[in-house]
Amino acid sequence: MIELEGLTKRYGEKVAVDDLTFTVRPGIVTGFLGPNGAGKSTTMRMILGLDHPTAGDVRIDGTHYDRLKDPLTYIGALLEAKGAHPGRSAYHHLLCLAQSNGIPTRRVHEVLDAVGLTAVARKKAKGFSLGMGQRLGIAAALLGDPRILMFDEPVNGLDPEGIHWIRTLMKSLAAQGRTVFVSSHLMSEMALTADHLVVIGQGRLLADTSMAEFIERNSRSWVRVRSPQRERLLDVLHQGGITAVESGDGALEVDGSKAEYVGELAARHRLVLHELSPQQASLEEAFMQLTAESVEYHAHTGPPGPPQQWGDGWKRG
Amino acid sequence: MAATQVVRSEWTKIRSVASTVWTLSLAVVVTIALGMLISALSRSEFDSMSTRDRLSFDPTFISFAGMSLGQLAMIVFGVLVVSNEYSTGMIRASLAAVPKRGTFLFSKLAVATALALVVSMATSFAAFFLGQAMLGEHKASLGDEGVLRAVIGGGLYMTLIALFSMGVAAMLRSPMLSLGILMPFFFLISNILGNVDATKKVGRFLPDQAGSRIMQVVPPLDDDTPYGPWGGLGIMALWVAAAILGGYVLLKRRDAQ
Structure with a gap:
């Protein structure tokens, strides 16, 4: 269990993490979601005692991180892919970490085997691909057979096979009753792995909810209809007690009705339909709405302004 | 967490990278080879020396002449041992494994210093014996007064240079910045400050100027240095202690970036 209480981190004027209070529970995968720059990594570094909080407190199983005897046996973390000396072999990287926490050498071979790096164990880390680096980081996290595991953006830069492997691993770790805390900036990724969701934006807590509840609350469904006989369709829908709104591209959107019902209604009135499709708002959209105000770096999504006529001045001159 | 565990871990770290x-x-190699070369040159020049130079001829000190260059490699060793943690991102894994930062730093320094001491002592004795062999009839012997002290002192001097570099690297974190400051300082600036009359009074309290005094057996004729061999080494040790203390305080207070 990881407990955060009023955890705050300021860098001068800038607030990176703002009064975060939540608990990460055992037996489930807790997703830690937020746009880039929301403060996820800073929060995770404070959990590990790497960064000092400006205010507030964080405890691992009720204890401060630096009070843990052999901390790797309580909590294992993957912070980033390239966290190893490039000139050191995977085996020695894990061995030095194991020795510092009194973990037997046998365990180094076990975790190398578990992540599939046994064949390259004696190779220097500089020759590792991003995926292999990620596996080495995960091996280090598993080294002390800890009850709590923390992964910062574990699927970043991985190929589909690696992504699948990590998802399965996180689920199986949670199924063993361990606490699994994983950060991501992708809602779609979280929807596949997380049971619980903690959402932050600009360092502030935006949601702390179960995945099921989040989906239920944020999933709007509607039916999209397109017909060359648009006006008649509107009348028919209106008579059927259905309100339709225009979607802007000539199609109509019908909220809260089944596509079957709309289709049958149109058929009864011998209307031609060019499109009849059930739609579901993606969780990605729900997430973007939730964090819209707290995104640090906005891309300009509006239509670009009229191009400047710089050529005119040249012609006139 | 037992310190012995961390010391074992640091030993694994230091022996598993090529830079060590x-x-x-x-x-x-540099200390011994350059010492031999300069010893051989001094022997052939002895006959053409002035009486004054002959009186202050110090065969022991001459055989250590290679240290001025060899210490630069020792500086690189000391800097890399510490700053590699930061330049590779390993520091986060290291401090997550050993959150007691004092235990982490002092175990690392203990292992690196022990290794540096063994290598430096062997180098110092080898540089002395091989240098004396080159000096021929002008050689000193280990039994002469002050010679054994100078040879052991040479090993201690090199070890302290490495330890000083570790302290500076712990403060500065970046290997490039640490080397960029330490290399020119010990190779050029300190020598200039210690030998130019205007700055000599202050310059001779710099770590290498004070520390290298222990390798002198025959002091220069008009010697007015206000400290003896062990006093000089003590001044150097104070510099080293200050660098390590600075590194420890900053490591303790800073975020592990």
Whole structure:
């Protein structure tokens, strides 16, 4: 269990993490979601005692991180892919970490085997691909057979096979009753792995909810209809007690009705339909709405302004 | 967490990277080879020396002449041992494994210093014996007064240079910045400050100027240095202690970036 209480981190004027209070529970995968720059990594570094909080407190199983005897046996973390000396072999990287926490050498071979790096164990880390680096980081996290595991953006830069492997691993770790805390900036990724969701934006807590509840609350469904006989369709829908709104591209959107019902209604009135499709708002959209105000770096999504006529001045001159 | 665990871990770290071997070998080879060369040159020049120079002729000190260059490799060793943690991102894994930062830093320094001491002592004795062999009839022997002290002192001097570099690297974190400051300082600036009359009074309290005093057996004729061999080494040790203390305080207070 990881407990955060009023955890705050300021860098001068800038607030990176703002009064975060939540608990990460055992037996489930807790997703830690937020746009880039929301403060996820800073929060995770404070959990590990790497960064000092400006205010507030964080405890691992009720204890401060630096009070843990052999901390790797309580909590294992993957912070980033390239966290190893490039000139050191995977085996020695894990061995030095194991020795510092009194973990037997046998365990180094076990975790190398578990992540599939046994064949390259004696190779220097500089020759590792991003995926292999990620596996080495995960091996280090598993080294002390800890009850709590923390992964910062574990699927970043991985190929589909690696992504699948990590998802399965996180689920199986949670199924063993361990606490699994994983950060991501992708809602779609979280929807596949997380049971619980903690959402932050600009360092502030935006949601702390179960995945099921989040989906239920944020999933709007509607039916999209397109017909060359648009006006008649509107009348028919209106008579059927259905309100339709225009979607802007000539199609109509019908909220809260089944596509079957709309289709049958149109058929009864011998209307031609060019499109009849059930739609579901993606969780990605729900997430973007939730964090819209707290995104640090906005891309300009509006239509670009009229191009400047710089050529005119040249012609006139 | 027992400190012995962390010491074992640091020993694994230091022996599993190539930079340890090449920096230390370079320190050994350069110190000995350059010492032999300068010893051989001094022997052939002895006859054409003035009486004054002959009186202050210090065969022991001459055989350590290679240290001025060899210590640069020792500096690289000391800097890399500490700053590699930061430049590779390993520091986060290291401090997550050993959150007691004092235990982490002092175990690392203990292991690196012990290794540097063994190598430096061997280098110092080898540089002395091989240098004396080159000096021929002008050689000193280990039994002469002050010679054994100078040879052991040479090993201590090189070890302290490495330890000083570790302290500076712990403060500065970046290997490039640490080397960029330490290399020109010990190779040029300190020598200039210690030998130019205007700055000599202050310059001779710099770590290498004070520390190298212990390798002198025959002091220069008009010697007015206000400290003896062990006093000089003590001044150097104070510099080293200050660098390590600075490194420890900053490591303790800073975020592990």
